[in-house]
Amino acid sequence: MYLNKSTIDIQTQLASYCRTGQEQEIEKVSQERVKHYRRLVFSNVKNTLETAYPITLEWLSDDEWLKLVNDFFEMHDAQSPKIWELPKEFMEFVTQNKYAATFNKPALNNLLLVEWVEIEVHTMMDKEWPAVEARGEVLLLTPEYQLLHLDYPVHIFNGDDAQDKKGDWFIYIFRNRETDGVQFLNISALHVFVLEKLYETPLTLDDLLPIISAVFGLNDMKTLQNHLKTFFSDLRKKGALLSKIA
Amino acid sequence: MGKVGLGFRRDIADEFLENESFTPDFIEFAPENWMGMGGYWKKVLDKAAERYPITCHGLSLSIGSPEALDYHFLKDLKQFLKEYQVSIYSEHLSYTKSKNAHLYDLLPVPFRDDAIKHIVSRIKEVQEILERKIAIENVSYYVTPGAEMDEATFVKAIVEEADCELLLDVNNVYVNAFNHGYDAIDFINKMPLDKVSYIHMAGHEKVSDDLIIDTHGQPIIDPVYELFDSTLRKMNPVPVLLERDFNFENFDAIVEEFGQLKSITHKAWEVNHVS
Ligand SMILES: [Fe+2]
DSSP states (O other), X not given: OOOOHHHHHHHHHHHHHHHHOOOOXXXXXXXXXXHHHHHHHHHHHHHHHHHHOHHXXXXXXXXXXXXXXHHHHHHSOOOOSSGGGHXXXXXXXXXXXXXXXXXXXXXXXXXHHHHHHHHHHHHSOOOOOOOOOSSSOXXXXXXXXXXXXXXXXXXXXXXXXXXXXXXXXXXXXXXXXXXXXXXXXXEOHHHHHHHHHHHHSOOBHHHHHHHHHHHHTOOOHHHHHHHHHHHHHHHHHHTOBOSOOO | OOOEEEEOOGGGHHHHHHOTTOOOSEEEEOXXXXXXXXXXXXXXXHHHHHXXXXXXXXXXXXXXXXXXXXXXXHHHHHHXXXXXXXXXXXXXXXXXXXXXXEEEEEXXXXXXXXXXXXXXXHHHHHXXXXXXXXXXXXXXXXXXXXXXXXXXXXXXHHHHHHTOEEEEEHHHXXXXXXXXXXXXXXXXXXXXXXXXXXXXXXXXXXXETTEEEOOSOSOOOHHHHHXXXXXXXXXXXXXXXXXXOSOOSOHHHHHHHHHHXXXXXXXXXXXXXXX
């Protein structure tokens, strides 16, 4: 290491001032001008987070939002060299540090998660199509997706209303292969199971039926088959199911 | 000769892909903003890459940081530069990481001897890892933390000792000369102009009587065009980039600005290189 301690200290002081906004004497640094660094650095981070979390921004009060951004930038050491990945670190920070309880907004973590996952599914690397055995009509799903289990339906209602509807909420978030747009689908626990099975191994509807019927104790095969056909035709319409339905 | 490019950004991606009356010679973007991304934006990037040669201007290398280089990032970067056949990879002579935290902006490095040695060794290391020369840019700065020499001495020493290339940002020279009270032409004359592989031009914003902020959001002003013109006449042709980060509403004006750069570039370098 060629750097002297005093040079390192100066660099550390300037960076720490930018993160906290707390003025400190730095050798040969004008107090008047250094303010621009704090302003530029902070507004860059704040804008990035506001673009990523527009719904959270609107739901929280200005003071709450500013507290989150300030605390995050001051206390969290940002790890990703890519600023567009910073919102993920923000979500994790807010969740781990229990701001949902501090603000008495229990749906906060779910809302941040949903807003982040929308970005994640939109930007995730293109995945290979699963290798499929050439037999029957296999149900092939779009490979860029996430399944979420929420306590509050923040994907359907605004934050305040969602908080009155605590329960088990499942969402299937996927990227449409043609439009590259991200779509949300509110689904049931049974659908989650079906999707998880198909993402493990693409199966035909005929393969799938006995498995579902055994796990969920549903013996009326005709009704189950119709139910699943409706589900898959919906998925097909929305661009999640890439293959035709048997 | 005299290739002129424009920064490729999401807000104006359509102009690059669909505007037939606007065809830059090349495009530049920050690798960090596109690396590891799939889906819609990857398709847009791939379309642009089919159409234009590419240069990359990095943001997060943090060549001036006290801490270790991010080797994982360098590995991904190397792959990315290869995949997109990037001709020039440049970075800022600044730091953006401190105490294991990214700040996502360019902080000024103390102009000191130990910082020169430190940065020179890091540039060499990066060049070895990437197996290519990198171009280092003179950045705009508003304070001079712990400075023990002037900027020209600092920049020149680093470029010469590291045996890297220089990305000369002419607007930054103008901004820094104004903010720190030195002579811009004198600064340019002190630079190792034979090491310049790339030039940046941009607009800025005067926020008070004695301070200009390098915003990349305004049109280039005449004195910066003049400094650009006189600089070109002292050196061999290299690619020139118009940096514009926001205020894209009037894209025609940007196209006009682009044309202006092209015409200055052609005039300056045709005269010089007729023989
Ligand atoms: Fe620049």
